Amino acid sequence: MRLFTFGTNRTTDGAFRGRAPYACLAAILAALLLAAFEKSAGAGEPDIVYARGTLGAWADPDGAGKPFAKLFVATRLRVIERRGGWLRVETRGWNREGAERVVYAFPGKRILTVALRRAETGRLNALDSIVDPETEITWNGVALEGWIEDRGVTPNLATIWEAAWDLFATRCTVCHQRRIPHHYTANQWVSLLKVMGPRTGLPKERQRLILTYLQHHARDTAGETKP
Numbered sequence: 001m002r003l004f005t006f007g008t009n010r011t012t013d014g015a016f017r018g019r020a021p022y023a024c025l026a027a028i029l030a031a032l033l034l035a036a037f038e039k040s041a042g043a044g045e046p047d048i049v050y051a052r053g054t055l056g057a058w059a060d061p062d063g064a065g066k067p068f069a070k071l072f073v074a075t076r077l078r079v080i081e082r083r084g085g086w087l088r089v090e091t092r093g094w095n096r097e098g099a100e101r102v103v104y105a106f107p108g109k110r111i112l113t114v115a116l117r118r119a120e121t122g123r124l125n126a127l128d129s130i131v132d133p134e135t136e137i138t139w140n141g142v143a144l145e146g147w148i149e150d151r152g153v154t155p156n157l158a159t160i161w162e163a164a165w166d167l168f169a170t171r172c173t174v175c176h177q178r179r180i181p182h183h184y185t186a187n188q189w190v191s192l193l194k195v196m197g198p199r200t201g202l203p204k205e206r207q208r209l210i211l212t213y214l215q216h217h218a219r220d221t222a223g224e225t226k227p
């Protein structure tokens with residue numbers, strides 16, 4: 001009886017021990033799968049950079065000939081490939097029928113991201129379109145790919161905004177108090193900077209940086225900007 005009990009226990013125990021390696025293996029497999037999944041999720045995460053200033057975009061990573069487009073400061077770029085000092089990037093934005101060469105960050109908000117050379121609009125890939133209910137204008141979502149020099153970008157948008165804020169806080173306060181970015185819309189800032197920009201005496205590129213900063217922190221855009 002005792003032996004039998006012992007035997008039964010041993011059998012149970014043995015069966016248990018027999019399963020243990022499988023349970024263990026399953027746990028290891030699960031851990032490995034999870035690790036692999038996390039790794040692939042990490043690799044699949046978009047590699048995002050931002051234009052530090054006006055950049056040229058080329059069809060090939062050699063800078064030969066004229067760029068087919070200009071990309072403007074703070075334009076969000078997804079890196080597809082890195083080769084030498086070059087990056088193949090994709091940017092997405094919005095343009096209007098009849099004015100396809102000019103691409104903006106948001107529909108109806110004139111935050112310039114791309115200007116294509118004439119006859120280069122065929123490089124734009126059409127995404128979805130929307131109709132602005134206020135103006136009844138159709139805005140077309142577009143994607144554009146090209147090669148840019150990697151020294152022209154930063155992964156850190158905050159450094160671009162810090163530089164812009166410094167200029168805004170020092171150069172736009174010479175004649176009056178510092179204005180509040182979100183007191184005006186992104187499009188109002190375009191008109192305002194046409195007049196105020198040149199008053200700073202700064203080069204055009206610096207004026208554009210201030211404008212872009214103000215537009216991304218305007219009444220109708222703050223919060224839409226992806227960090």
Ligand code: HEC
Nearest residue numbers: 168171172173174175176179184192193196197199200210
């Ligand atoms: C050389 C002086 C000067 C500088 C520099 C200057 N402003 Fe002005 N700003 C003015 C004057 C004067 C006005 C009053 C309105 C006008 O001139 O039309 C004004 C008005 C404004 C207004 C109010 C406009 C309105 O109609 O509500 C805003 C906003 C503004 N400036 C923003 C800026 C920004 C941003 C900069 C920097 C890029 C800047 N200003 C640089 C002189 C200046």
